[in-house]
Amino acid sequence: MDKNTILKLAPLVLKRMEYGIDRFYLLNFSNDDIWIGNYASFVVISQIDGVRTIHQIVKNIQDQFEDYTCNQVYEAIIEIANELVKNGFLINVK
Amino acid sequence: MIDKDFLCKLFELYLNHEEILRRNSNKVKSLLCYHKYKKSLPPEYIFSFPNQLILKLTEACNLRCKHCFYAENPNYYNKKSEFSTSEIKKLIDFFVDEINVLFITLTGGEVFVRDDFLEILEYIKRKFLPVTIQTNGLLIDEKKAFILSQLLNPKTDYVQISLDGADKNSHEAIRGTGTFEKTINTIRHLKKCNIRVQINTTLTSVNAPKMEHIFELCDNLNVNMLSISKFELCSEQQRYLKLSADKLMEYSSVILAKSRNFRNIRMNYKPLSIYDFLQYTEGRTLIENYIQKNNLKKMQNKCLICHHHDKITISSEGNIFFCSMDESENAILGNLRKQGFYDIWENRFNTPYFQTRDMTTTKCKNCKYIPICNTGCMASAYKKYGDINCAPAECSYFEEYIKEQYG
Numbered sequence: 001m002d003k004n005t006i007l008k009l010a011p012l013v014l015k016r017m018e019y020g021i022d023r024f025y026l027l028n029f030s031n032d033d034i035w036i037g038n039y040a041s042f043v044v045i046s047q048i049d050g051v052r053t054i055h056q057i058v059k060n061i062q063d064q065f066e067d068y069t070c071n072q073v074y075e076a077i078i079e080i081a082n083e084l085v086k087n088g089f090l091i092n093v094k
Numbered sequence: 095m096i097d098k099d100f101l102c103k104l105f106e107l108y109l110n111h112e113e114i115l116r117r118n119s120n121k122v123k124s125l126l127c128y129h130k131y132k133k134s135l136p137p138e139y140i141f142s143f144p145n146q147l148i149l150k151l152t153e154a155c156n157l158r159c160k161h162c163f164y165a166e167n168p169n170y171y172n173k174k175s176e177f178s179t180s181e182i183k184k185l186i187d188f189f190v191d192e193i194n195v196l197f198i199t200l201t202g203g204e205v206f207v208r209d210d211f212l213e214i215l216e217y218i219k220r221k222f223l224p225v226t227i228q229t230n231g232l233l234i235d236e237k238k239a240f241i242l243s244q245l246l247n248p249k250t251d252y253v254q255i256s257l258d259g260a261d262k263n264s265h266e267a268i269r270g271t272g273t274f275e276k277t278i279n280t281i282r283h284l285k286k287c288n289i290r291v292q293i294n295t296t297l298t299s300v301n302a303p304k305m306e307h308i309f310e311l312c313d314n315l316n317v318n319m320l321s322i323s324k325f326e327l328c329s330e331q332q333r334y335l336k337l338s339a340d341k342l343m344e345y346s347s348v349i350l351a352k353s354r355n356f357r358n359i360r361m362n363y364k365p366l367s368i369y370d371f372l373q374y375t376e377g378r379t380l381i382e383n384y385i386q387k388n389n390l391k392k393m394q395n396k397c398l399i400c401h402h403h404d405k406i407t408i409s410s411e412g413n414i415f416f417c418s419m420d421e422s423e424n425a426i427l428g429n430l431r432k433q434g435f436y437d438i439w440e441n442r443f444n445t446p447y448f449q450t451r452d453m454t455t456t457k458c459k460n461c462k463y464i465p466i467c468n469t470g471c472m473a474s475a476y477k478k479y480g481d482i483n484c485a486p487a488e489c490s491y492f493e494e495y496i497k498e499q500y501g
Contacts, residue, residue: 036134
């Protein structure tokens with residue numbers, strides 16, 4: 001996985017952000033697995049659309065959260081994305 | 095007068111069926127992630143918003159079934175101010191993206207009467223949401239079945255088809271001439287396209303004598319989900335459809351016994367309940383012995399609210415109901431055309447259905463049968479007594495019990 005990777009949600013994965021308790025859920029109805037993150041992961045995963053590269057997503061997020069450097073955002077995204085690809089919630093488009 | 099041995103045998107079949115149902119529900123793992131998700135949430139948070147939405151897309155229907163809730167009011171079926179396509183899409187956006195509902199049931203009237211039904215379905219499926227469609231199936235041809243197969247996922251979605259009898263005469267006596275073959279053909283088209291199908295049937299005096307053959311029919315059609323419901327009397331004209339208590343017992347015995355030969359079919363059998371046994375002195379003795387023998391205790395601190403406030407129904411006119419079993423004026427939480435959802439939801443505790451119903455509030459708390467009945471349907475209780483903390487209308491013991499308790 002690198003800056004040019006394009007990701008999308010796997011089929012039958014449902015996003016659910018529970019703002020009241022700061023938990024972000026991914027429910028995979030294909031294998032009945034769930035993944036729990038927080039609002040930050042929701043921000044990242046909401047940008048994953050099967051069209052934009054990780055580099056474009058990093059730029060977009062960094063524009064919104066100027067306190068973080070591009071590298072910090074990139075590292076955070078890669079860590080989450082790797083975990084979610086490994087567990088079948090995200091799939092590689094390119 | 096019912097024979098004691100017969101009642102005893104039927105009670106065994108009933109308990110055995112309950113056991114099969116419990117085992118089946120353990121086998122149904124397709125929505126396991128949903129249960130994992132619910133378990134992971136703080137208890138006070140889970141039901142702060144509904145998780146399931148029943149959306150009535152239209153009141154219009156291509157049939158005039160004899161047993162319909164609305165049969166006495168023919169004007170009901172006229173298209174009223176139902177939501178437009180764009181309004182429904184906005185509703186879906188709101189309930190899926192903001193309220194986070196996890197399941198949608200699409201129902202009517204007849205949903206396929208709407209020309210935009212497939213467009214609405216496609217819009218929902220774009221959000222990966224599990225969907226159930228309730229239909230009489232008459233407007234689904236081979237082409238529509240194929241389109242449905244492209245939209246629905248066999249793991250999470252299914253189509254419920256109403257079939258009111260195992261044979262042409264029974265079905266058409268309720269649903270009208272020429273409907274049986276068409277419905278059967280639709281089921282065949284759907285199965286050919288690998289779509290999960292459930293047959294929904296209502297047990298009436300018309301179809302009960304031959305209802306046992308529905309298992310062979312399901313087997314032939316390769317349908318492995320069957321739901322048999324009790325007929326609810328809504329007008330005097332429908333009285334001939336209602337089975338007497340003894341006849342209900344007789345036919346239930348045949349159906350439950352037959353179901354044991356078709357273990358591949360997951361049957362949800364709702365006509366017979368513990369309240370039917372309570373009508374007989376021998377039935378009460380059987381229940382008491384069963385509770386004693388199995389040392390059943392009433393569950394403490396158990397919330398007795400049906401669906402745990404988890405489900406809402408939206409009518410085609412925009413009324414929100416908590417329970418699809420009661421759509422009377424009193425049961426309306428609010429109307430989405432007049433108020434925003436958040437306002438309606440905030441006000442829910444001022445409505446009769448959003449009251450506490452647990453072991454401390456229920457009027458049945460000292461009833462000796464509570465370990466097995468768990469107080470039953472609250473809509474039925476509300477309709478009869480105007481209080482969700484009473485027993486459901488079907489409980490023949492309740493008034494006797496109230497006299498014993500409160501004089």
